[in-house]
Amino acid sequence: GHDLTSPPMGPPDPILGVSEAFKKDSNPKKMNLGVGAYRDDQGKPFVLSCVRKAEALISAKQMDKEYLGITGLADFNKSCAKLALGADSEVLKSGRNITVQTISGTGSLRIGANFLSRFHGGPRDVYLPKPSWGNHTPIFKDAGMTLKAYRYYDPATCGFDHSGALEDISKIPEQSVIMLHACAHNPTGVDPRPEQWKEISDLVKKRNLLVFFDMAYQGFASGDIDKDAWAVRYFIEQGHNIVLSQSFAKNMGLYGERVGGFTVVCNDAEEAKRVESQLKILIRPIYSNPPMNGARIASTILNTPELYSVWLGEVHGMANRIIKMREQLEAGLKKEGSTRDWQHVIDQIGMFCFTGLKPEQVERLTKEFSVYMTKDGRISMAGVTSGNVGYLAAGIHAVTK
């Protein structure tokens, strides 16, 4: 036989590894605060009713399963862009964006990374906030870019390191790529305030940087679709021709259906056509054309007014439950007698909370209380329920007092 190089065992994915350890634990009080998938107040996965309704509408049509085009479902692409940019966006009116359907957020980021690698004339460096979602790094690396970072999270305040971020951004070489989380920063939950976004925009413009927005939580952060897209829209208004990744995994609960979009805001419609042609050439040898089912569901919701309003209500509901759990956790910690400042639990936004726990404390929380989270102290608030928030508060207090 041949000598296929026999690869070594690779390390398990840190985030998914948490879920695997959780499954093996027999403690009835165990909590999985690892993966960022929304849970209802009974700790169960939640399929949105607008999704079920959309599925029923689609099923009734008994549609065929013919290939989508390389760039996916046109109605989805239009409404995906409209959701992010706003119906009144000048970009949409002038047709100077190209928006393609992608395999959720990861697929969008990777298409973007590959596109930058092939066509961006500037430096190969992509500047991520410190910290960022773990998967950003191999996405850009495997696409041939190099990773750098700018200060973002301030462990002293468990908040945004505004001066540190501006200082680091001011030194980024011109035409480099800067990644910005549009809202509900993953893993910290720390978002800049509007006036801070404005300063970042001015500085990024001065440094002539290419902005790559990752928006995986639109609607999920504040509960309001437009509010969560504010930074993206502001940057565009300020003249940044951004690239943008969107995911519908969380805000529509379409996780495993893999629904997302990748947008390049161009100078004009003619440029958008050229960019589109190159995106197609890039995508075709990766997966030819994207999966239809999730995009049909998302498109049906976005384009059917009653379903769209049901959806807005359900997104708002999910965000509200998260916010309530934050409030209950903070109150619970106070009640336990903790003297630490837990304000950040309430101030941080979206699914994740960067607790500030140190690795040793995380380890104790897992070993002694069967509370599972990633080593960086990140917890998924979606895994917290009114039934277990007290237990969680007790555990966190125990390891931090």
Added chain:
Amino acid sequence: SLSRLQTSWWGGVQMGPPDPILGVSEAFKKDSNPKKMNLGVGAYRDDQGKPFVLSCVRKAEALISAKQMDKEYLGITGLADFNKSCAKLALGADSEVLKSGRNITVQTISGTGSLRIGANFLSRFHGGPRDVYLPKPSWGNHTPIFKDAGMTLKAYRYYDPATCGFDHSGALEDISKIPEQSVIMLHACAHNPTGVDPRPEQWKEISDLVKKRNLLVFFDMAYQGFASGDIDKDAWAVRYFIEQGHNIVLSQSFAKNMGLYGERVGGFTVVCNDAEEAKRVESQLKILIRPIYSNPPMNGARIASTILNTPELYSVWLGEVHGMANRIIKMREQLEAGLKKEGSTRDWQHVIDQIGMFCFTGLKPEQVERLTKEFSVYMTKDGRISMAGVTSGNVGYLAAGIHAVTK
């Protein structure tokens, strides 16, 4: 007022050429001739020229819908029940490989996604030369798949334009010169674009030679069941090679044989030395896949898995695949008969001998152009027609057109 940045990021991005195969469909759409025929894309059509959703698929969808399942992420390697049955379909239920657990099979984004994962895996882990040897010709997309993954492309003779058949001696001659440990791509059945498959005794010679040259075999099986109508017969070459000791890599697609095109269902398999090696390979596949798309789409895999794992649906499926393959075979016979009836003196035996969805007609580019311009029959420049686009209602028209441009 806008303060648009002066520099355009994408000013230097050129308009890229359109995809040759998909470009055919686009030209077809614009044609107003009522007799127009689209023989470009390889998607099955029924005898009314309509897309066909298999009834086993509809039944599976109803079963799935009734369960009101959640939409939680699959794991990086996809739906476990799908992966098991996908491997079983290709390798056979009795496969020693499955018994010893020495394969790793992961769910992929149809055939293209499978090939790309494979190409990336080879690029990262194959210790041999970077060269991937494709048959000449091969599916157009193979080239950028391997190129973009960092491999280099070479070719071995395959199609003999003189006979419109398999160039057995040419293939063996070229393969005998391939440097050891290079990767060789083999189409398991229903070669795309030619429809020309080696006969079993020819496969045996290829296997012996490939073994002698110590080549890494990459099988592309996009048409299992669709070629002869028989699942096991179509997988014969794959299974034979494994029995002969080749630790192959294999891409499977369910786009055609289950009509799941847009649902994007496929599998990628690495046959390893043992279960321990398979675990190591699996861990590295996960590391590779996670930064491409994290985890694969659930819907199509659930449908395929339901069909493969529900006995009544499985037999319905076998019948429907057989039916699709039979209709294709019938159209081949009718086209060949039609050409004879038109008075053509050319040898059209290859129309019947070729296998699967495609027929390499032997038409030259100028003849293809005439067929398109004068008859509104759309096909790719290489003379490839998709038999799936032929119906009992239009086969006569097609025969007349082909005869007109070749007499």
